Amino acid sequence: MSGGHLGNHAHLHVPGATPVHRLAPEAALVGLVAFAVAVALTPRTYVAAFAVDAAVLAGVIALARLSPALVLRRLVVIVPFLAVAAVLPFVGGGDQASVAGVEVSRDGLWAAWGIVAKAVLGATASIVFSATNRLPEVLTALTRLRVPPTLAAIVSSMLRSLDLVADQLRRMRTAMVARAHDPRWLWQARPIATSMGTVFVRSYERGERTHAAMVARGYSGTMPDLGDRGATAAEWVAALVPAAVAAAALVVHLTGTGG
Amino acid sequence: MKAGETAGSADEIVVDDVRFGYPGAPRAVLDGLSLTVPAGERLAVLGPNGSGKTTFALHLNGLLTPERGTVAVGGLTLGPDTLDEVRRRVGLVFQDPDDQLFLHTVADDVAFGPANLGWDRTSRDAAVADALAAVGASDLAPRTSHHLSGGEKRRAALATVLSMAPRVLVLDEPTSGLDPRGRRELAELLDTRPETQVIVTHDLPFALAVCPRAVVLDEGRIVADAPTVDLLRDAERLGRHGLELPYGYAPPAATPGQAGG
Incomplete structure (x- = not known):
């Protein structure tokens, strides 16, 4: 007998009872997407905004009591993207900059930075989501999100x-x-x-x-809702905090550079 | 008592002259099958592979419709109007628990039937907890069925129909894939259940352990109907219908007092 084993798809889930784990999956899912969109919209030159995003994520990881080592290990999936990004400084045109004695493209360097920063932030947020939500609950959440x-x-x-x-x-x-x-x-x-x-x-x-x-067992073509409960207003607010902070960082930079 | 029920019937299941053949098959699988099962009885339906046992089990739940003849459960004759109610009354446990456990957690699978019946969340939760407790599987609720042991899967599959509060349990080859301990535990579990039980099997010792009465299905009809122990002692008759006792197994010598009831 495989006591305590949680199955193939459950291997991403890290059991816990933190506020992040308890968050209704549909709220968490929308929060994840909103955060990823905010990060994706942030221009790559706004380095400080990315710092804020990273800090928010670090806060969520701490709140969820996830081990940083586990998050880093799972980040390995984005290595192929980083490999692509690593090429850009050497193939990009425009201004050249010298890094450690090697001539590289300034645009290429920024492009690489943008890819790395956004990929790491987006992937980390997804890792937190998959570690704190069970897949079956996510599927039920999809139904509640009108899928x-x-x-x-x-x-x-x-x-x-x-x-x-x-x-x-x-x-x-x-x-x-x-x-x-x-x-x-x-x-x-x-x-x-x-x-x-x-x-x-x-x-x-x-x-x-x-x-x-x-x-x-009485199935007549429509899947009954086996879900636990819908997300409360407070959960929606909590789930959207990281995205709101990321958006705020973006807006502050926009107005800062605009003014 | 609901419309369509006949008064004064103590027989929980009445199968009358059922004939059924799969489309395109040269001959009928069930041909003139008649059988009555009193309420609360545990009946073994014995027969070798291919004798139509599973086809018969599917009829009791209305999954197959006979070409001729009728099936009635609790006085309610199966038909388009009574289908839902009969399915609520008859819990059908399939041979392969992997076919029955199709959702991700055991709790969801056990809640599936009650949810289809439109029960509200409170009564559904209670039904799930009761059903899992009844099969001694409360700890399995959050688990993924894929990694359960054979015995755990079997118990979980049983819970998926117990949660619908059926009056009749129909189990198709319940011991397939079970180790001896799993078989014994299942026999003990079924022994505690008050529901009328129809156990379709070719596992003769298991049939004897659980069911006082047994019928033999061959050529699409019932060819023997007797106390299980008497049937098992008649090796010649078993052999005529493709059944054999396991090597080295000897049935008890005398009919126990309670058999045949």
Whole structure:
């Protein structure tokens, strides 16, 4: 028995009872999107605004009691974007600046900075969201945010089925390997293609059985709302604080440079 | 008593001369199947693979409609008008719990039936808590079903129908995928349930442990109806209908007093 194991998609979730965890997922989701938009709209030269955004995020991470090491580890997913950004100073045109004796493009450097800053802030905010919200609750939240319930239901059961299909593929692969299947060349791909076909048929049959099991429990085509509760006004306000601060930092800079 | 119910019927399930064939199949899966189950009884429906046991189970919940004959539950004959009520009365547990547990958390899956019935949140929460407690799985509520053990999945699947407060439980091969301990725990659990139970299985020792009465399904109809222990002692008759006791297993020598009730 796998005591306490929370499943494949739950691996992003870090259990906790902090105010950030308790926030209704739909409020948190809207707060995340608003924050990301505010960050994306901030011109890359407003370095101080990015500092404010980073400070707000740090505050949320502390409030959620997430370990900074965990957040940094999960940030690894944006490395490919950083690699692209790292090229820009060397390929950009315009003014040249000298950094540690190497001639680089000033525009390219700013462009790289903009990508890095926005990617890190946006990704960090998403990491905090995924660590403090369970996926099923997020899916219910989508329904409350007026995403068609059928669509949310499809996504939900698809994610659940993915686990089963992946399991099935793994078992079939093991069974093939156990019979000395060791594909190295393209013409050996046939068993893999066949097994994909088999998995497709089995998944289809499973879909039919799952549907029967749903109908047996009174399902009539509309997914009932199993959600806990809607977000309160206070939760909406709290969720939008980071975005509001980011927007304020942006506005202060705009008026500051404009005046 | 609701419209359509017949008065004075002590039989919870009445299946009368049901015939059913899948479209395109050369012959009927069920052909002239008749069966009555008194309220509160636990009945084993025995038969080898392919004998139509699952098809029969799907009829009890109205998932399949007979070509001929009728199915009645609690005096309510299955038909388009009574379908919803019959589905509320009959909890059908499928063979593979993975088919039944399709949401992310066990609690959501257990709440699915009550939510379909339109129960409000308070009564739904109570139903979920009661159902999980009844199967000894209260701690599973927040878990993802994918990583439960076979026994835990089986109990969770049972809870998904118990939460709808059914009068009848229909279990399709409930012991498939269970280890011996899981089987024993399930047998003990079913023993405590007051609902009328129809247990479709080819696991003969399990049938004996849970059900005093058993019927054998073969060629689409009931070919034997007797106390389970008597059936199990008649190896020759079992063999005629494709059933066998597990190697090394011997049924009890005498009919216990309570059997046949």
